[in-house]
Amino acid sequence: MKTLFCISFIIIAHQSFSQHIENLPARGVKGEMESVYVEKLADDSLATAFEIWIRGGVKHHFHATHTECVYILEGEGRMDWGETSFNVKVGDFVMIPMGTVHAVTATIPMKVLSIQTPKWVAEDGVFVAPIRRPHNE
Numbered sequence: 001m002k003t004l005f006c007i008s009f010i011i012i013a014h015q016s017f018s019q020h021i022e023n024l025p026a027r028g029v030k031g032e033m034e035s036v037y038v039e040k041l042a043d044d045s046l047a048t049a050f051e052i053w054i055r056g057g058v059k060h061h062f063h064a065t066h067t068e069c070v071y072i073l074e075g076e077g078r079m080d081w082g083e084t085s086f087n088v089k090v091g092d093f094v095m096i097p098m099g100t101v102h103a104v105t106a107t108i109p110m111k112v113l114s115i116q117t118p119k120w121v122a123e124d125g126v127f128v129a130p131i132r133r134p135h136n137e
Helices: 002-017
Strands: 036-043 048-054 057-063 067-081 084-089 093-096 102-117 125-127
Touching: 048 057, 057 067
Parallel strands: none
Antiparallel strands: 036 048, 048 102, 057 102, 057 125, 067 084, 067 093, 067 102
8 A cells, every 4th residue: 555655646746747848849939039039848957948949049158067959840050069060950959068169040040949957057058259160161
């Protein structure tokens, strides 16, 4: 009986903390958007999920205490990642390890799912000057 109670409690506790978002690809911006609009979807102590709309770009930065995983839901752009740069489009996935300088510029307005682990804290994002590359790259 004691085991059944513990299992029931775990299931109920898990369900009370579940965070469900329906039809993520169909969601639109809920506020004013200039260059970037961010909406937190869900979080717990281990991860935070954001939906990010990018019309212009996200400046060069790194995360001091977490890894970021990005999945492109809409649009296209150019991502700087460490000392490389590459195009991103719908369906692409990018894992950005802690401490890696990255930025993105949208060539077609983008919507991305960003999952950051562990839980995101405001002090974690550190904006930096862009990495300068030779003109012939």
